[in-house]
Amino acid sequence: MEYLDQDTSNCSVGRAVGLVGQSWVLLILRDVTRGIRRFSDLQDHLGVSRSVLADRLGGLVDHGLLELHTYQEPGARRRAEYVLTEKGRDLYPLLTSLRQWGDKYLADPEGPALLATHHDCGAPVRARLVCDEGHVIGAPEEVDRTPGPSARPRPTADVPA
C-alpha cells in the first residue's frame, strides 16, 4: 500500500481537473468541437452568463486550448472565432469517455441524444482502455499504479526536521 503515501498534489489528474474541471469548460469544448465557434452562438447554445463565458474563453486561450481568430467577410464587420488547438483537440477522447458513460447511465429511455460514428465506416465510436502491447483493459483492477519520476512523498506532520 505504499503508493498511498505519495503526494497527489502534482498528479496529472488533479492538474487537469484544475483546468477542464471549471464549470462550463467541458461544455464549451464540446460545442466548439461541434463547430460552434462564435461568442454569441456559444452563449445561445449553452445558456451560460456572458461574463463567465468571456472568462472561460479567455482562460482556454491563455492555456492554449483555443485560439482566437478574427476574420472578415466582405461587406461585414470583423468577427471573432475560437478554434481548437492540438492541445484542445486532444481532449476529444475525454469528451468521448464522458458521453459514453452518460449514454450508458444517464440517457433517456429511448436512447442517447447524439450518435458519434466513424466517418470511414459508420460504426459507433467509443473510448477503450488498452496497453501498449495491445491488450484491452476491462477493469481498473487490471491496472498497476506506481509512482512516476515526479512523485513526491506525502508530507507528514510527525517527521520533525
Place this chain on the structure above:
Amino acid sequence: MEYLDQDTSNCSVGRAVGLVGQSWVLLILRDVTRGIRRFSDLQDHLGVSRSVLADRLGGLVDHGLLELHTYQEPGARRRAEYVLTEKGRDLYPLLTSLRQWGDKYLADPEGPALLATHHDCGAPVRARLVCDEGHVIGAPEEVDRTPGPSARPRPTADVPA
C-alpha cells in the same frame, strides 16, 4: 450544419458533467480507485473541507457511483468505507483520459507523478478511440455526429404556435 440546431440540453455530455463535473468529484473517485476509502483518509489526501466532502460522498452514494459499507474489526469501533460500484468503476476510462492528457500537457519536466501499467504485461495503459469495426480514431474530424433517438430540435423564438 443542421445538427447545430439540435438542443444540447439532454446531451449525455451535459448530464455527465452535471454529476462528475462538480468540484472534487473526480478527485474523490480517483482516490477511491487508488484504494483510499475512508472519510478522514480522503479528507487528509485531498485537503477538501469536511462539509463539501460529506456532501459529495452523499451525492455519489445517492447516484449509485459509490456504496457506503460499514465494517467492524474485532476490538475496534465501527468504521465506514466507500467502495466503487460498477457505475463508478465505469468512469475509470474517463480518469485515464484525464491523466493521459495531463501527463502530455501539464506534467513536470521530469515526467508524470503516477504511472499506470497493465498488470499482466507491464506496458503503459492509455485510452484510445476506436470504432466498433476496430479502426483507430486519430482526430475528432474522423467522427460524424448525428442526432440520436432522444434528440430534440432547438427551441427557437421565431416559430409561433
Place this chain on the structure above:
DNA sequence: CAGCTAGGTTCGAAAGTCGAACTCAGCCGG
C-alpha cells in the same frame, strides 16, 4: 468517567455565478 477517534454537521466569511444593463466599434439606411 475523562479522553480519543471516526465521521460527520453547523456557521459566518470569502469566492464564484447569475441575469441585466452598459460599452464600444463598425456597418447600414436615410
Place this chain on the structure above:
DNA sequence: CCGGCTGAGTTCGACTTTCGAACCTAGCTG
C-alpha cells in the same frame, strides 16, 4: 452625418457555493 443594429465583450448587485474552524455524537480505552 445621424440614429440604429449587431457582435463581443465588461460591469454591477443579488444570489449561491465553498471555505475553514468549531462543534457534536458514538463507541472504545485507560
